[in-house]
Amino acid sequence: MQVYKLFYQNSKKKKFHFSKLNSSVITGSSEVCFGLKIEPERYKEFLKNISQYLLKNIIHQHIMTDYKFVQLICHSKFLNFELTDINFYGEEHYQNDELVQELKEALWYSDVNEILELLQEALDSGYKIFSITGNIKINEEGFEQIKIYANGTISIESKVQEGQKYPIIDYLIKGPEVLL
Amino acid sequence: MKNRLTSIFVQTIGNIFALWVVFVKKNSWFTFILSKVGINNSKAQVGILAALAILLSNLIIMFLEWLFFEIIFKPIKIELSFRNSLGNKPIKHLTLEYRSQNAIDLQKSYKLHISVSEGNKITNRIVNFIKSDIIVVYRPKYYDTEIVNGWLSQTEMSPDNVYKDKKNNTRVYWSHVLEGASRIDDSLIIVPELIVKPKSLEGYKCQVELRIGSHSKRNKFFRVIFKMVYFKLITVNTKKLTIYLKKVN
Numbered sequence: 001m002q003v004y005k006l007f008y009q010n011s012k013k014k015k016f017h018f019s020k021l022n023s024s025v026i027t028g029s030s031e032v033c034f035g036l037k038i039e040p041e042r043y044k045e046f047l048k049n050i051s052q053y054l055l056k057n058i059i060h061q062h063i064m065t066d067y068k069f070v071q072l073i074c075h076s077k078f079l080n081f082e083l084t085d086i087n088f089y090g091e092e093h094y095q096n097d098e099l100v101q102e103l104k105e106a107l108w109y110s111d112v113n114e115i116l117e118l119l120q121e122a123l124d125s126g127y128k129i130f131s132i133t134g135n136i137k138i139n140e141e142g143f144e145q146i147k148i149y150a151n152g153t154i155s156i157e158s159k160v161q162e163g164q165k166y167p168i169i170d171y172l173i174k175g176p177e178v179l180l
Numbered sequence: 181m182k183n184r185l186t187s188i189f190v191q192t193i194g195n196i197f198a199l200w201v202v203f204v205k206k207n208s209w210f211t212f213i214l215s216k217v218g219i220n221n222s223k224a225q226v227g228i229l230a231a232l233a234i235l236l237s238n239l240i241i242m243f244l245e246w247l248f249f250e251i252i253f254k255p256i257k258i259e260l261s262f263r264n265s266l267g268n269k270p271i272k273h274l275t276l277e278y279r280s281q282n283a284i285d286l287q288k289s290y291k292l293h294i295s296v297s298e299g300n301k302i303t304n305r306i307v308n309f310i311k312s313d314i315i316v317v318y319r320p321k322y323y324d325t326e327i328v329n330g331w332l333s334q335t336e337m338s339p340d341n342v343y344k345d346k347k348n349n350t351r352v353y354w355s356h357v358l359e360g361a362s363r364i365d366d367s368l369i370i371v372p373e374l375i376v377k378p379k380s381l382e383g384y385k386c387q388v389e390l391r392i393g394s395h396s397k398r399n400k401f402f403r404v405i406f407k408m409v410y411f412k413l414i415t416v417n418t419k420k421l422t423i424y425l426k427k428v429n
Contacts, residue, residue: 005284010334010348043284044381051380055321058348063287063326063377151285152377175331 001147003155004035005046006062007054008173021050026160028169029178035154035169062152062173069129071176072148073116078179079168080137081146083107086119087130089150099125136168148172190245194237201233202226249412256299256307256358259367260314260390261419263291267371275424276378287377289328290421292316292390294354294370301362303413308358310406311395312414316350316374322383323423325350328373340372345396350374353395378425388421 002024009032023046024037038046053059069086076083085107094100099122106114123129130150135143145157146168154169170178205211211225219225249255262271271290278286294314299307316325330338332350337343341353357368392414394406 010344038284040284041281044280047283047379047381051382054379060348061324061377061379063324063375065326065328065375067329068331151287153284175333175336177331177333177335 001155001157002160003038003040003153005038005153006033006035006169006173007059008033008062009057009059021053023050024160026156026164026166026169028173029165029167030170033169033173035166038153040153064148064150064152064172066123066129066150068172068175069132069148069150070116070119070123072132072171073112073119075171075176075179076112076134079171081134081168082136082143083110083112083115083132083134084145085133086115087132088122089128089130091130099127136166138164190241194241195234197240198230198233198237201236202230205229205233253303253306253413254298254300254363255413255415256303256364257297258314258354258392258414258416259293259295259297260416261293261295262388262421263293263371265289265291265373267291267293267373270419271421272419273422273424274376275426276376277426277428278381279428283381287375289373289375291371291373292352294352294372295367296354296357296370297364297367299358299361299364304358304361304364306409307355307413310355310402310409311353311398312355312406312410313345313351313353313393313395315345315391315393316352317389317391318376318423319387319389320383322378322380322386323376324379326375326377328375338372340370342372342374351393351396355395376423381425381427384425386423386425388423390418390420392416 004026021036025034026037027034036046036050054061072079072081073083086103088094088100091100099118103115103118103122106118128150131147133145133147136146138144147155149155154172167178206226206229210229211222214225214228219228262274263269264271265288270293274288274290276286276288292314318325326332327338327340327342329340330342332338332342332344334344334346337353341356343351343353345351352370352372354370357370361368392410394403394410396403398406
């Protein structure tokens with residue numbers, strides 16, 4: 001499993017070079033939205049190495065929110081994203097919670113409307129989403145498992161092929177405007 | 181500075197008016213009255229006339245300022261401060277605590293508390309028409325920001341009227357609340373919530389400043405007009421927020 005931290009560049013004037021970042025890169029449809037491969041346990045060093053570069057080139061981190069998770073699920077069909085699991089912070093404490101069990105059941109049946117209804121109920125009750133898991137269609141032949149985390153990272157199960165683009169990154173960073 | 185420049189400009193106009201009075205009235209009934217009371221020296225007459233003319237011009241300026249900026253254009257009062265993420269407690273500091281193993285999860289939210297009051301029908305209409313934003317500035321720019329209920333974007337405004345300008349500053353378009361409002365007795369409150377995430381773990385301290393500015397989506401003409409008149413139409417009381425980064429074991 002490979003973990004990527006997502007970034008985007010707002011300024012069109014400054015061109016940046018991925019080669020300078022010294023890290024594997026995945027991109028969205030355009031190179032403005034991208035992910036840098038990280039090792040979560042060495043995040044502090046990673047940030048130390050690139051922070052000046054981020055500041056100099058006006059590159060921003062992607063910040064994930066519960067709202068964005070919900071919107072992503074709403075638009076999952078348009079994004080070719082097949083939702084398979086939702087995890088909450090501190091899930092070990094309420095794994096037997098009735099609401100969580102109902103939600104897992106709805107996930108099993110892939111009933112998006114019911115998932116959204118139960119998820120909203122959970123969020124209103126104070127649950128915070130830790131991650132969502134799903135499969136994205138990468139080509140005509142197959143799907144790839146992807147996990148999106150609340151800390152602004154995504155993880156990809158299989159090895160990323162060179163030149164492979166991930167339009168879901170554009171959506172996570174820019175929102176529904178990329179669907180227009 | 182702008183206030184001082186305006187004061188100097190207004191004072192200069194007042195002085196020109198006073199000089200004009202001296203030149204026009206130096207051979208009029210006023211000098212006749214002075215002669216009657218025994219002041220015959222023409223230089224003394226001009227001196228007294230000049231002193232009275234300056235007094236008169238100052239009184240006129242004070243009256244016009246009062247008339248324009250207290251009666252005709254009563255200023256809108258804006259109080260800008262910060263609250264915790266629940267919105268129930270004013271804050272001056274926001275501390276982001278992290279451990280080495282969870283530094284990647286580090287982010288926190290706070291609320292801007294924008295309170296709009298007073299003004300009158302004319303001022304409110306003018307400011308609502310010209311349009312204005314509150315700009316959130318991080319010094320130094322060690323933090324990225326996002327809104328809780330949407331995407332902070334240059335192209336679209338969030339439901340809370342928060343958006344990003346071309347310089348990537350976060351802006352809150354606040355002046356829409358003035359629409360249709362005459363004098364605002366009970367303050368109108370706007371409370372957008374913002375998330376901050378550090379892009380460097382080296383910067384331990386960051387100041388969040390709030391500034392009033394023209395609406396960045398308005399055309400240049402109205403933006404210039406706003407810059408020329410806002411300090412007479414809006415009084416702002418701003419609090420600051422300091423973000424601290426703290427490593428805990």
